[in-house]
Amino acid sequence: MADSPRSAEKSRETKETKITVKVNVDGVGKSKIDTGIGFFDHMLESFAKHSAIDLDVKCKGDLHIDMHHTMEDVGIVLGGAIKDALTKETGGFTGITRFGHAYIPMDETLARASIDLCNRPYLVWKVEFTRDKVGEVDTELFKEFFHAFAMSSGACLHIECLYGVNTHHIAEACFKALARAVRMAGENDPRLAGQAASTKGSL
Numbered sequence: 001m002a003d004s005p006r007s008a009e010k011s012r013e014t015k016e017t018k019i020t021v022k023v024n025v026d027g028v029g030k031s032k033i034d035t036g037i038g039f040f041d042h043m044l045e046s047f048a049k050h051s052a053i054d055l056d057v058k059c060k061g062d063l064h065i066d067m068h069h070t071m072e073d074v075g076i077v078l079g080g081a082i083k084d085a086l087t088k089e090t091g092g093f094t095g096i097t098r099f100g101h102a103y104i105p106m107d108e109t110l111a112r113a114s115i116d117l118c119n120r121p122y123l124v125w126k127v128e129f130t131r132d133k134v135g136e137v138d139t140e141l142f143k144e145f146f147h148a149f150a151m152s153s154g155a156c157l158h159i160e161c162l163y164g165v166n167t168h169h170i171a172e173a174c175f176k177a178l179a180r181a182v183r184m185a186g187e188n189d190p191r192l193a194g195q196a197a198s199t200k201g202s203l
Helices: 038-051 066-088 141-155 167-185
Strands: 007-013 017-024 031-034 054-061 099-106 111-117 122-126 155-165
Touching: 007 031, 017 066, 017 167, 031 038, 038 054, 038 066, 038 155, 054 066, 054 155, 066 141, 122 141, 141 155, 141 167, 155 167
Parallel strands: 031 054, 122 155
Antiparallel strands: 007 017, 017 054, 099 111, 111 155
């Protein structure tokens, strides 16, 4: 992965997972993903493509127990890496649009994501699945991923599925909506002249 001013690498190792994530937020959406969970890999590849973030994720987790630790911990490291990439030059969320949103239709499903890169992490999750699993993944674990991502990236994140039936479509539309919202929020805004988009002067 080519280095750029807005790139970062972050690692985390516990008794449950060993993870390394590399991001370039000014990339073109190239990805190399290996979490050991096929459907989750597919979601992260989709996130990379639609956020235009070059993304390299390597995770070895305790999948002999279940997928919870892997999906949650990847959210922690991915969110932290994106935050590091966006803030490493200035130490804060400065010069970027800050807010982002997206509506993503996928056949019968419509998902919405709204994000504020503000260092006040919060998750609103209004997503209901019609089945307990998609592929081999327990659908309840998607909330764990998005919550971990929001907390570690410092984002106020609202994810909603406005309607939908197919479980695959619901999950994928949520990941794509997050991707497009992050892409919008992380764009440099030249009119800010390097300042934070906040009346407080910093975020």
